[in-house]
Amino acid sequence: MSRNSEIADLFRKIADALEIKGENPFRVNAYRQAARVLGELSEDVEELVLSGRLKEVKGIGEGLAEKIQEYLKTGRMSKYEEAMSGLSPELLVLLQIPGLGPKTVALLHEKLQVNSLEDLRRELDGDRLIQLPGLGPKKVEQIKKGLSLFQHGQERIPLGQALPLVRHIIQELAGYASRISPAGSLRRWKETVGDIDILASSSSPDALIKKFVTLPEVQEVLAQGETRASVRMATDGFQVDLRVVPEVSYGAALQYFTGSKAHNVKLRTMAAASGFKINEYGVFKGERRLAGKTEQEVYQVLHLPLIPPELREDRGEIEAALSGKLPHLVELSDIQGDFHVHSSYSDGTDSIRTLALAARERGYRWLAIADHSVSVKYARGLSQDSLKQKLDEMDRIQEEFPDLRLLKAAEVDILSDGKLDYPDSLLARLDVVIAAIHQGFTRNVTERLLKAIEHPLVDIIAHPTGRLLTGRSGYQVDLEKVMEHAAEKSVALEINAYYDRLDLDDTNARRACSLGVPLAIGTDSHSASTLHFMELGVAVARRAWLTRKDLLNTRPWSKKQPVQKSTRTG
Ligand SMILES: [Zn+2]
Ligand SMILES: [Zn+2]
Structure with missing residues:
Protein backbone atom coordinates (compact mmCIF):
# COMPACT_ATOMS: atom_id res chain seq x y z
CA MET A 1 0.00 0.00 0.00
CA GLN A 154 -1.95 18.51 11.93
CA GLU A 155 -1.75 15.91 14.65
CA ARG A 156 -4.94 14.11 13.71
CA ILE A 157 -5.85 11.66 10.94
CA PRO A 158 -9.27 11.37 9.26
CA LEU A 159 -11.20 8.40 10.64
CA GLY A 160 -11.78 6.96 7.17
CA GLN A 161 -8.03 6.78 6.63
CA ALA A 162 -7.29 5.12 9.97
CA LEU A 163 -10.08 2.51 9.87
CA PRO A 164 -8.77 0.20 7.13
CA LEU A 165 -5.35 0.07 8.78
CA VAL A 166 -6.77 -0.76 12.22
CA ARG A 167 -9.03 -3.41 10.76
CA HIS A 168 -6.07 -4.97 9.01
CA ILE A 169 -3.97 -5.01 12.20
CA ILE A 170 -6.79 -6.53 14.23
CA GLN A 171 -7.31 -9.20 11.61
CA GLU A 172 -3.61 -10.09 11.73
CA LEU A 173 -3.61 -10.29 15.53
CA ALA A 174 -6.96 -12.02 16.01
CA GLY A 175 -5.41 -15.48 16.11
CA TYR A 176 -3.22 -14.47 19.06
CA ALA A 177 -5.93 -12.87 21.22
CA SER A 178 -9.06 -14.12 22.94
CA ARG A 179 -10.58 -10.65 22.69
CA ILE A 180 -9.41 -7.64 20.72
CA SER A 181 -10.91 -4.26 19.85
CA PRO A 182 -9.94 -0.74 18.91
CA ALA A 183 -10.43 1.72 21.76
CA GLY A 184 -10.12 5.51 22.04
CA SER A 185 -11.65 8.03 19.67
CA LEU A 186 -11.60 5.51 16.83
CA ARG A 187 -14.05 3.28 18.68
CA ARG A 188 -16.20 6.35 19.28
CA TRP A 189 -16.07 6.94 15.50
CA LYS A 190 -14.78 10.46 15.98
CA GLU A 191 -14.16 12.20 12.65
CA THR A 192 -10.41 12.37 13.23
CA VAL A 193 -8.18 10.32 15.48
CA GLY A 194 -4.81 10.97 17.08
CA ASP A 195 -2.86 7.88 18.02
CA ILE A 196 -4.62 4.58 17.54
CA ASP A 197 -5.33 2.41 20.60
CA ILE A 198 -5.93 -1.31 20.43
CA LEU A 199 -6.92 -3.33 23.47
CA ALA A 200 -6.61 -7.10 23.76
CA SER A 201 -6.78 -10.02 26.10
CA SER A 202 -4.66 -13.10 25.50
CA SER A 203 -3.46 -16.30 27.15
CA SER A 204 -0.01 -15.63 25.67
CA PRO A 205 0.66 -11.89 25.71
CA ASP A 206 4.30 -12.46 24.62
CA ALA A 207 3.33 -14.06 21.35
CA LEU A 208 0.71 -11.36 20.72
CA ILE A 209 3.13 -8.50 21.35
CA LYS A 210 5.80 -10.18 19.23
CA LYS A 211 3.38 -10.63 16.33
CA PHE A 212 2.36 -6.97 16.64
CA VAL A 213 5.84 -5.44 16.56
CA THR A 214 6.90 -7.66 13.66
CA LEU A 215 3.96 -6.91 11.35
CA PRO A 216 5.44 -6.09 7.93
CA GLU A 217 3.73 -2.68 7.95
CA VAL A 218 5.59 -1.60 11.09
CA GLN A 219 8.28 0.92 10.36
CA GLU A 220 9.60 1.55 13.85
CA VAL A 221 9.04 0.05 17.30
CA LEU A 222 8.74 2.97 19.72
CA ALA A 223 8.31 0.98 22.92
CA GLN A 224 7.94 -2.68 23.83
CA GLY A 225 7.13 -4.26 27.19
CA GLU A 226 5.42 -7.42 28.47
CA THR A 227 1.87 -6.16 28.10
CA ARG A 228 2.26 -3.05 25.96
CA ALA A 229 3.87 -1.92 22.75
CA SER A 230 3.86 1.17 20.55
CA VAL A 231 4.81 1.21 16.91
CA ARG A 232 4.91 3.64 14.02
CA MET A 233 3.37 2.29 10.82
CA ALA A 234 4.91 2.86 7.41
CA THR A 235 1.58 4.04 5.98
CA ASP A 236 1.25 7.74 6.72
CA GLY A 237 3.27 7.44 9.96
CA PHE A 238 0.36 6.35 12.20
CA GLN A 239 1.30 5.54 15.79
CA VAL A 240 -0.47 2.46 17.12
CA ASP A 241 -0.49 1.39 20.77
CA LEU A 242 -1.41 -2.13 21.83
CA ARG A 243 -2.34 -2.95 25.43
CA VAL A 244 -2.89 -6.48 26.68
CA VAL A 245 -5.03 -6.82 29.82
CA PRO A 246 -6.31 -9.78 31.86
CA GLU A 247 -9.65 -11.23 30.75
CA VAL A 248 -11.24 -10.36 34.10
CA SER A 249 -10.74 -6.60 33.56
CA TYR A 250 -11.11 -6.46 29.75
CA GLY A 251 -14.53 -4.77 29.86
CA ALA A 252 -13.41 -2.17 32.39
CA ALA A 253 -10.27 -1.43 30.39
CA LEU A 254 -12.25 -1.18 27.16
CA GLN A 255 -14.66 1.23 28.83
CA TYR A 256 -11.78 3.23 30.32
CA PHE A 257 -9.66 3.49 27.17
CA THR A 258 -12.62 4.18 24.90
CA GLY A 259 -13.31 7.44 26.76
CA SER A 260 -14.06 10.15 26.20
CA LYS A 261 -12.32 11.68 29.16
CA ALA A 262 -15.32 13.89 29.89
CA HIS A 263 -17.70 10.92 29.79
CA ASN A 264 -15.48 8.91 32.14
CA VAL A 265 -15.05 11.76 34.60
CA LYS A 266 -18.80 12.09 34.89
CA LEU A 267 -19.23 8.36 35.26
CA ARG A 268 -16.53 8.22 37.96
CA THR A 269 -18.11 11.07 39.91
CA MET A 270 -21.49 9.42 39.71
CA ALA A 271 -20.05 6.10 40.86
CA ALA A 272 -18.23 7.76 43.76
CA ALA A 273 -21.48 9.33 44.95
CA SER A 274 -22.93 5.81 45.35
CA GLY A 275 -19.80 4.52 47.06
CA PHE A 276 -18.27 2.78 44.02
CA LYS A 277 -14.81 3.16 42.60
CA ILE A 278 -14.41 2.73 38.86
CA ASN A 279 -11.12 2.46 36.99
CA GLU A 280 -9.44 0.52 34.19
CA TYR A 281 -9.40 -2.67 36.34
CA GLY A 282 -13.05 -2.80 37.25
CA VAL A 283 -15.82 -1.39 39.43
CA PHE A 284 -15.09 -1.83 43.13
CA LYS A 285 -16.86 -1.40 46.43
CA GLY A 286 -14.09 -1.27 48.98
CA GLU A 287 -11.77 -4.11 47.94
CA ARG A 288 -14.54 -6.13 46.33
CA ARG A 289 -14.66 -6.22 42.50
CA LEU A 290 -18.25 -5.95 41.33
CA ALA A 291 -17.69 -5.82 37.57
CA GLY A 292 -14.98 -5.66 34.93
CA LYS A 293 -15.20 -8.55 32.53
CA THR A 294 -17.56 -6.90 30.09
CA GLU A 295 -18.46 -3.29 29.40
CA GLN A 296 -22.11 -4.17 29.82
CA GLU A 297 -21.61 -5.22 33.44
CA VAL A 298 -19.58 -2.09 34.18
CA TYR A 299 -22.53 0.08 33.16
CA GLN A 300 -25.02 -2.29 34.72
CA VAL A 301 -23.49 -2.01 38.20
CA LEU A 302 -24.02 1.73 37.88
CA HIS A 303 -27.68 1.09 36.91
CA LEU A 304 -27.08 2.21 33.36
CA PRO A 305 -27.75 0.52 30.04
CA LEU A 306 -24.71 0.01 27.79
CA ILE A 307 -24.15 3.44 26.24
CA PRO A 308 -23.08 3.21 22.57
CA PRO A 309 -19.45 4.41 22.21
CA GLU A 310 -20.51 7.04 19.64
CA LEU A 311 -22.47 8.86 22.34
CA ARG A 312 -19.77 8.88 25.02
CA GLU A 313 -18.85 12.56 24.79
CA ASP A 314 -20.63 13.92 27.87
CA ARG A 315 -23.26 15.58 25.71
CA GLY A 316 -26.16 14.45 27.85
CA GLU A 317 -25.88 10.70 27.23
CA ILE A 318 -25.47 9.75 30.90
CA GLU A 319 -28.50 11.82 31.89
CA ALA A 320 -30.48 10.30 29.03
CA ALA A 321 -29.42 6.80 30.05
CA LEU A 322 -30.44 7.43 33.66
CA SER A 323 -33.92 8.50 32.65
CA GLY A 324 -34.33 5.72 30.08
CA LYS A 325 -34.22 8.15 27.18
CA LEU A 326 -31.20 6.98 25.18
CA PRO A 327 -32.09 7.17 21.48
CA HIS A 328 -32.30 3.98 19.44
CA LEU A 329 -29.53 4.96 17.01
CA VAL A 330 -29.78 4.39 13.27
CA GLU A 331 -27.72 1.46 11.98
CA LEU A 332 -25.87 0.75 8.76
CA SER A 333 -28.32 -2.06 8.02
CA ASP A 334 -31.19 0.49 8.03
CA ILE A 335 -29.72 2.23 4.98
CA GLN A 336 -31.60 1.61 1.73
CA GLY A 337 -29.63 3.80 -0.63
CA ASP A 338 -27.00 6.44 -1.30
CA PHE A 339 -28.00 9.95 -2.39
CA HIS A 340 -24.77 11.21 -3.91
CA VAL A 341 -22.65 9.22 -6.35
CA HIS A 342 -20.77 10.50 -9.42
CA SER A 343 -20.49 8.48 -12.61
CA SER A 344 -17.97 8.71 -15.45
CA TYR A 345 -20.37 11.18 -17.11
CA SER A 346 -18.68 13.83 -14.92
CA ASP A 347 -15.56 13.28 -12.81
CA GLY A 348 -16.33 9.80 -11.51
CA THR A 349 -14.39 6.79 -12.80
CA ASP A 350 -17.17 4.18 -13.10
CA SER A 351 -20.08 3.72 -15.47
CA ILE A 352 -23.66 3.86 -14.29
CA ARG A 353 -23.96 0.10 -14.73
CA THR A 354 -20.87 -0.58 -12.57
CA LEU A 355 -22.24 1.69 -9.85
CA ALA A 356 -25.63 -0.01 -10.00
CA LEU A 357 -24.01 -3.44 -9.64
CA ALA A 358 -22.06 -2.27 -6.60
CA ALA A 359 -25.18 -0.77 -5.03
CA ARG A 360 -27.07 -4.02 -5.57
CA GLU A 361 -24.14 -5.89 -4.01
CA ARG A 362 -24.60 -3.75 -0.89
CA GLY A 363 -28.27 -4.64 -0.75
CA TYR A 364 -29.50 -1.15 -1.61
CA ARG A 365 -33.00 -0.61 -2.97
CA TRP A 366 -32.10 2.62 -4.76
CA LEU A 367 -29.11 4.69 -5.84
CA ALA A 368 -28.98 8.34 -6.87
CA ILE A 369 -26.53 9.07 -9.68
CA ALA A 370 -25.63 12.74 -9.27
CA ASP A 371 -23.10 14.30 -11.61
CA HIS A 372 -21.80 17.85 -11.69
CA SER A 373 -23.52 20.61 -13.67
CA VAL A 374 -22.37 22.80 -16.57
CA SER A 375 -20.27 25.43 -14.84
CA VAL A 376 -18.06 23.10 -12.81
CA LYS A 377 -15.65 22.84 -15.70
CA TYR A 378 -12.78 21.32 -13.74
CA ALA A 379 -14.95 18.37 -12.74
CA ARG A 380 -16.29 17.86 -16.29
CA GLY A 381 -19.75 19.17 -15.36
CA LEU A 382 -22.45 17.97 -17.76
CA SER A 383 -23.91 20.23 -20.43
CA GLN A 384 -27.69 20.16 -20.71
CA ASP A 385 -27.42 17.85 -23.71
CA SER A 386 -25.10 15.41 -21.93
CA LEU A 387 -27.44 15.34 -18.97
CA LYS A 388 -30.35 14.48 -21.26
CA GLN A 389 -28.25 11.73 -22.84
CA LYS A 390 -27.40 10.43 -19.41
CA LEU A 391 -31.06 10.32 -18.39
CA ASP A 392 -31.84 8.29 -21.50
CA GLU A 393 -29.04 5.88 -20.72
CA MET A 394 -30.33 5.54 -17.17
CA ASP A 395 -33.74 4.52 -18.55
CA ARG A 396 -32.08 1.77 -20.55
CA ILE A 397 -29.92 0.53 -17.67
CA GLN A 398 -32.88 0.65 -15.30
CA GLU A 399 -34.44 -2.21 -17.23
CA GLU A 400 -31.56 -4.48 -16.22
CA PHE A 401 -32.12 -3.75 -12.53
CA PRO A 402 -35.70 -4.56 -11.56
CA ASP A 403 -34.73 -4.69 -7.87
CA LEU A 404 -32.75 -1.43 -7.73
CA ARG A 405 -34.28 1.92 -8.50
CA LEU A 406 -31.79 4.25 -10.22
CA LEU A 407 -32.62 7.79 -9.19
CA LYS A 408 -31.96 10.50 -11.74
CA ALA A 409 -30.07 13.14 -9.87
CA ALA A 410 -27.64 16.01 -10.34
CA GLU A 411 -25.29 17.91 -8.09
CA VAL A 412 -26.29 21.31 -9.44
CA ASP A 413 -24.06 24.25 -8.76
CA ILE A 414 -25.40 27.26 -6.93
CA LEU A 415 -24.06 30.13 -9.01
CA SER A 416 -22.68 33.36 -7.61
CA ASP A 417 -26.13 35.00 -7.81
CA GLY A 418 -27.81 32.08 -6.04
CA LYS A 419 -29.44 30.76 -9.22
CA LEU A 420 -29.05 27.13 -10.23
CA ASP A 421 -26.88 25.87 -13.05
CA TYR A 422 -29.68 24.10 -15.01
CA PRO A 423 -33.04 25.48 -16.18
CA ASP A 424 -36.11 24.40 -14.21
CA SER A 425 -37.47 22.45 -17.17
CA LEU A 426 -34.47 20.14 -16.95
CA LEU A 427 -34.41 19.97 -13.14
CA ALA A 428 -38.05 18.91 -13.24
CA ARG A 429 -37.02 15.72 -15.05
CA LEU A 430 -34.85 14.63 -12.11
CA ASP A 431 -35.84 12.49 -9.14
CA VAL A 432 -33.41 14.21 -6.81
CA VAL A 433 -31.93 17.70 -7.12
CA ILE A 434 -28.86 18.27 -4.98
CA ALA A 435 -27.66 21.87 -4.85
CA ALA A 436 -24.09 22.70 -3.89
CA ILE A 437 -21.47 25.40 -3.86
CA HIS A 438 -18.15 24.56 -5.50
CA GLN A 439 -17.00 27.99 -6.58
CA GLY A 440 -16.85 31.43 -5.01
CA PHE A 441 -16.43 30.25 -1.41
CA THR A 442 -16.11 33.80 -0.15
CA ARG A 443 -19.02 35.35 -2.04
CA ASN A 444 -22.18 35.68 0.12
CA VAL A 445 -22.48 31.96 0.67
CA THR A 446 -25.33 32.22 3.18
CA GLU A 447 -27.58 34.19 0.80
CA ARG A 448 -26.86 31.77 -2.03
CA LEU A 449 -27.69 28.74 0.11
CA LEU A 450 -30.91 30.37 1.33
CA LYS A 451 -31.93 31.11 -2.23
CA ALA A 452 -31.24 27.52 -3.29
CA ILE A 453 -33.31 26.22 -0.37
CA GLU A 454 -36.18 28.38 -1.56
CA HIS A 455 -36.07 26.88 -5.04
CA PRO A 456 -39.10 24.58 -5.25
CA LEU A 457 -37.20 21.82 -7.08
CA VAL A 458 -34.24 21.50 -4.69
CA ASP A 459 -34.30 18.44 -2.43
CA ILE A 460 -30.90 18.40 -0.75
CA ILE A 461 -28.08 20.85 -0.02
CA ALA A 462 -24.75 19.02 -0.37
CA HIS A 463 -21.78 19.50 1.99
CA PRO A 464 -23.38 22.53 3.62
CA THR A 465 -20.22 23.99 5.17
CA GLY A 466 -17.64 23.03 2.53
CA ARG A 467 -14.99 22.10 5.07
CA LEU A 468 -12.34 19.48 4.39
CA LEU A 469 -10.82 17.51 7.26
CA THR A 470 -7.34 17.67 5.78
CA GLY A 471 -7.68 21.08 4.19
CA ARG A 472 -9.78 24.17 4.25
CA SER A 473 -12.04 25.06 7.15
CA GLY A 474 -15.14 25.74 5.07
CA TYR A 475 -17.23 28.61 3.78
CA GLN A 476 -18.09 31.67 5.82
CA VAL A 477 -21.69 30.68 6.38
CA ASP A 478 -24.41 31.42 8.90
CA LEU A 479 -25.32 27.78 9.34
CA GLU A 480 -28.02 28.43 11.91
CA LYS A 481 -29.90 30.54 9.40
CA VAL A 482 -29.45 27.90 6.70
CA MET A 483 -30.77 25.21 9.04
CA GLU A 484 -33.80 27.21 10.07
CA HIS A 485 -34.63 27.88 6.45
CA ALA A 486 -34.11 24.25 5.46
CA ALA A 487 -36.44 23.15 8.26
CA GLU A 488 -39.08 25.61 7.16
CA LYS A 489 -38.91 24.53 3.49
CA SER A 490 -38.33 20.84 4.30
CA VAL A 491 -35.18 20.75 2.23
CA ALA A 492 -32.72 18.14 3.42
CA LEU A 493 -29.18 18.93 4.47
CA GLU A 494 -26.56 16.40 3.52
CA ILE A 495 -24.29 14.42 5.76
CA ASN A 496 -21.59 14.07 3.14
CA ALA A 497 -19.83 10.82 4.00
CA TYR A 498 -16.73 11.23 1.85
CA TYR A 499 -13.94 10.50 4.32
CA ASP A 500 -12.32 13.92 3.99
CA ARG A 501 -15.60 15.85 4.32
CA LEU A 502 -18.04 14.44 6.91
CA ASP A 503 -20.10 17.58 6.37
CA LEU A 504 -22.42 18.22 8.21
CA ASP A 505 -20.43 17.04 11.19
CA ASP A 506 -21.95 15.37 14.27
CA THR A 507 -22.69 18.54 16.24
CA ASN A 508 -24.26 20.36 13.32
CA ALA A 509 -26.26 17.31 12.25
CA ARG A 510 -27.66 17.02 15.76
CA ARG A 511 -28.57 20.69 15.78
CA ALA A 512 -30.20 20.39 12.35
CA CYS A 513 -32.22 17.39 13.45
CA SER A 514 -33.42 19.17 16.57
CA LEU A 515 -34.66 22.01 14.35
CA GLY A 516 -36.60 19.53 12.23
CA VAL A 517 -34.33 19.49 9.17
CA PRO A 518 -34.48 16.25 7.17
CA LEU A 519 -31.02 14.70 6.78
CA ALA A 520 -29.66 12.70 3.86
CA ILE A 521 -26.40 10.77 3.68
CA GLY A 522 -24.46 10.78 0.42
CA THR A 523 -21.02 9.22 0.03
CA ASP A 524 -20.00 11.61 -2.76
CA SER A 525 -18.35 8.55 -4.27
CA HIS A 526 -16.39 9.04 -7.45
CA SER A 527 -16.07 5.30 -7.94
CA ALA A 528 -17.90 2.14 -6.88
CA SER A 529 -15.05 1.28 -4.53
CA THR A 530 -15.97 4.01 -2.03
CA LEU A 531 -19.67 3.27 -1.52
CA HIS A 532 -18.53 1.83 1.83
CA PHE A 533 -17.97 5.40 3.07
CA MET A 534 -21.65 5.07 3.98
CA GLU A 535 -20.46 3.64 7.30
CA LEU A 536 -18.71 6.95 8.03
CA GLY A 537 -21.92 8.85 7.30
CA VAL A 538 -23.88 6.54 9.57
CA ALA A 539 -21.23 7.10 12.25
CA VAL A 540 -21.75 10.87 12.00
CA ALA A 541 -25.50 10.28 12.23
CA ARG A 542 -25.10 8.09 15.30
CA ARG A 543 -22.80 10.61 16.96
CA ALA A 544 -25.54 13.14 16.19
CA TRP A 545 -28.05 11.00 18.13
CA LEU A 546 -30.07 10.29 14.98
CA THR A 547 -32.59 7.48 14.86
CA ARG A 548 -33.89 5.63 11.86
CA LYS A 549 -36.71 8.05 11.23
CA ASP A 550 -34.40 11.08 11.14
CA LEU A 551 -32.60 9.94 7.97
CA LEU A 552 -34.09 9.90 4.47
CA ASN A 553 -31.76 7.02 3.52
CA THR A 554 -33.77 4.57 5.62
CA ARG A 555 -36.88 5.02 3.50
CA PRO A 556 -37.81 2.91 0.52
CA TRP A 557 -38.13 4.76 -2.73
CA SER A 558 -41.47 5.01 -4.44
CA LYS A 559 -42.43 7.13 -7.38
CA LYS A 560 -45.42 8.49 -5.55
CA GLN A 561 -43.26 9.51 -2.67
CA PRO A 562 -40.08 11.22 -3.79
CA VAL A 563 -37.75 12.90 -1.28
CA GLN A 564 -39.59 16.18 -1.42
CA LYS A 565 -43.06 14.83 -0.95
CA SER A 566 -42.12 12.38 1.75
CA THR A 567 -40.53 15.10 3.83
CA ARG A 568 -42.70 18.02 2.86
CA THR A 569 -46.00 16.42 3.65
CA GLY A 570 -45.02 14.15 6.45
ZN1 LIG B 1 -19.76 18.58 -4.29
ZN1 LIG C 1 -20.25 15.44 -5.33
Missing part, protein backbone atom coordinates in the same frame (compact mmCIF):
# COMPACT_ATOMS: atom_id res chain seq x y z
CA SER A 2 2.77 2.43 0.76
CA ARG A 3 3.82 2.72 -2.91
CA ASN A 4 0.24 3.72 -3.73
CA SER A 5 0.25 6.57 -1.25
CA GLU A 6 3.77 7.63 -2.26
CA ILE A 7 2.72 8.06 -5.87
CA ALA A 8 -0.63 9.58 -4.92
CA ASP A 9 1.33 12.11 -2.89
CA LEU A 10 3.56 12.98 -5.87
CA PHE A 11 0.54 13.48 -8.13
CA ARG A 12 -1.10 15.67 -5.50
CA LYS A 13 2.04 17.77 -5.30
CA ILE A 14 2.24 18.08 -9.07
CA ALA A 15 -1.37 19.33 -9.06
CA ASP A 16 -0.59 21.82 -6.29
CA ALA A 17 2.55 23.08 -8.02
CA LEU A 18 0.78 23.48 -11.37
CA GLU A 19 -2.03 25.31 -9.63
CA ILE A 20 0.36 27.77 -8.03
CA LYS A 21 1.92 28.29 -11.43
CA GLY A 22 -1.54 29.08 -12.82
CA GLU A 23 -1.70 26.13 -15.23
CA ASN A 24 -4.77 24.88 -17.05
CA PRO A 25 -7.32 23.63 -14.46
CA PHE A 26 -8.10 20.53 -16.54
CA ARG A 27 -4.50 19.35 -16.31
CA VAL A 28 -4.38 20.18 -12.62
CA ASN A 29 -7.51 18.14 -12.09
CA ALA A 30 -6.22 15.13 -14.03
CA TYR A 31 -3.43 14.81 -11.46
CA ARG A 32 -5.80 15.33 -8.56
CA GLN A 33 -8.12 12.67 -9.86
CA ALA A 34 -5.20 10.26 -10.35
CA ALA A 35 -4.07 10.92 -6.77
CA ARG A 36 -7.55 10.16 -5.51
CA VAL A 37 -7.83 6.99 -7.58
CA LEU A 38 -4.46 5.73 -6.29
CA GLY A 39 -5.36 6.63 -2.72
CA GLU A 40 -8.56 4.61 -2.93
CA LEU A 41 -7.03 1.64 -4.76
CA SER A 42 -7.16 -1.58 -2.76
CA GLU A 43 -4.53 -3.33 -4.92
CA ASP A 44 -0.81 -2.67 -4.85
CA VAL A 45 0.16 -0.46 -7.79
CA GLU A 46 3.40 -2.41 -8.24
CA GLU A 47 1.37 -5.60 -8.67
CA LEU A 48 -0.79 -3.90 -11.26
CA VAL A 49 2.27 -2.80 -13.24
CA LEU A 50 3.91 -6.23 -13.02
CA SER A 51 0.79 -7.98 -14.28
CA GLY A 52 0.21 -5.36 -16.97
CA ARG A 53 -3.15 -4.30 -15.56
CA LEU A 54 -2.36 -0.70 -14.70
CA LYS A 55 -4.10 0.52 -17.86
CA GLU A 56 -7.36 -1.06 -16.70
CA VAL A 57 -7.52 1.32 -13.76
CA LYS A 58 -9.99 4.06 -14.61
CA GLY A 59 -8.68 7.58 -14.15
CA ILE A 60 -5.11 6.53 -15.01
CA GLY A 61 -4.51 7.27 -18.68
CA GLU A 62 -1.46 6.32 -20.69
CA GLY A 63 0.56 9.41 -19.75
CA LEU A 64 -0.03 8.89 -16.04
CA ALA A 65 0.73 5.18 -16.32
CA GLU A 66 4.10 6.00 -17.87
CA LYS A 67 4.91 8.35 -15.02
CA ILE A 68 4.03 5.67 -12.48
CA GLN A 69 6.26 3.16 -14.24
CA GLU A 70 9.10 5.65 -14.44
CA TYR A 71 8.86 6.24 -10.72
CA LEU A 72 8.72 2.54 -9.82
CA LYS A 73 11.71 1.83 -12.07
CA THR A 74 13.94 4.80 -11.22
CA GLY A 75 12.60 6.21 -7.95
CA ARG A 76 12.12 9.55 -9.72
CA MET A 77 9.39 11.23 -11.72
CA SER A 78 10.59 13.83 -14.19
CA LYS A 79 7.17 15.50 -14.40
CA TYR A 80 7.30 16.09 -10.65
CA GLU A 81 10.74 17.65 -10.92
CA GLU A 82 9.60 19.82 -13.80
CA ALA A 83 6.46 20.97 -11.95
CA MET A 84 8.45 21.73 -8.81
CA SER A 85 11.21 23.67 -10.54
CA GLY A 86 11.49 27.10 -8.96
CA LEU A 87 9.23 26.09 -6.04
CA SER A 88 10.27 24.73 -2.67
CA PRO A 89 8.39 21.62 -1.46
CA GLU A 90 7.63 23.50 1.74
CA LEU A 91 5.70 26.09 -0.24
CA LEU A 92 3.06 23.48 -1.15
CA VAL A 93 2.34 22.95 2.55
CA LEU A 94 0.88 26.47 2.59
CA LEU A 95 -1.98 25.31 0.37
CA GLN A 96 -3.28 23.19 3.23
CA ILE A 97 -3.91 26.29 5.32
CA PRO A 98 -7.62 27.13 5.33
CA GLY A 99 -8.14 30.46 3.56
CA LEU A 100 -4.95 30.29 1.49
CA GLY A 101 -5.63 29.46 -2.15
CA PRO A 102 -3.11 28.93 -4.96
CA LYS A 103 -3.42 32.53 -6.19
CA THR A 104 -2.51 34.00 -2.80
CA VAL A 105 0.31 31.51 -2.33
CA ALA A 106 1.70 32.44 -5.75
CA LEU A 107 1.49 36.12 -4.80
CA LEU A 108 3.28 35.57 -1.48
CA HIS A 109 5.95 33.58 -3.25
CA GLU A 110 6.48 36.11 -6.01
CA LYS A 111 6.30 39.38 -4.10
CA LEU A 112 7.65 38.45 -0.66
CA GLN A 113 9.78 35.38 -1.45
CA VAL A 114 7.68 33.28 0.91
CA ASN A 115 8.86 29.67 0.58
CA SER A 116 7.78 27.97 3.81
CA LEU A 117 5.54 28.10 6.87
CA GLU A 118 8.30 29.92 8.69
CA ASP A 119 8.46 32.61 6.00
CA LEU A 120 4.71 33.00 6.24
CA ARG A 121 4.84 33.43 10.03
CA ARG A 122 7.53 36.09 9.57
CA GLU A 123 5.36 38.02 7.13
CA LEU A 124 2.28 37.72 9.36
CA ASP A 125 4.24 39.48 12.07
CA GLY A 126 5.50 42.16 9.69
CA ASP A 127 3.63 44.83 7.74
CA ARG A 128 4.39 43.96 4.12
CA LEU A 129 1.64 41.35 3.75
CA ILE A 130 -1.22 43.76 4.36
CA GLN A 131 -0.06 45.97 1.51
CA LEU A 132 -0.17 43.31 -1.19
CA PRO A 133 -2.90 43.80 -3.80
CA GLY A 134 -6.11 42.05 -2.75
CA LEU A 135 -5.00 41.30 0.80
CA GLY A 136 -5.81 43.93 3.43
CA PRO A 137 -6.38 43.52 7.19
CA LYS A 138 -9.44 41.26 6.94
CA LYS A 139 -7.75 38.71 4.71
CA VAL A 140 -4.59 38.76 6.85
CA GLU A 141 -6.69 38.05 9.93
CA GLN A 142 -8.27 35.13 8.04
CA ILE A 143 -4.85 33.72 7.19
CA LYS A 144 -3.77 33.96 10.84
CA LYS A 145 -6.87 32.06 11.91
CA GLY A 146 -6.32 29.50 9.17
CA LEU A 147 -2.73 28.98 10.25
CA SER A 148 -3.73 28.22 13.83
CA LEU A 149 -6.44 25.82 12.64
CA PHE A 150 -3.91 24.14 10.38
CA GLN A 151 -1.38 23.67 13.18
CA HIS A 152 -4.08 22.26 15.39
CA GLY A 153 -5.40 19.80 12.82
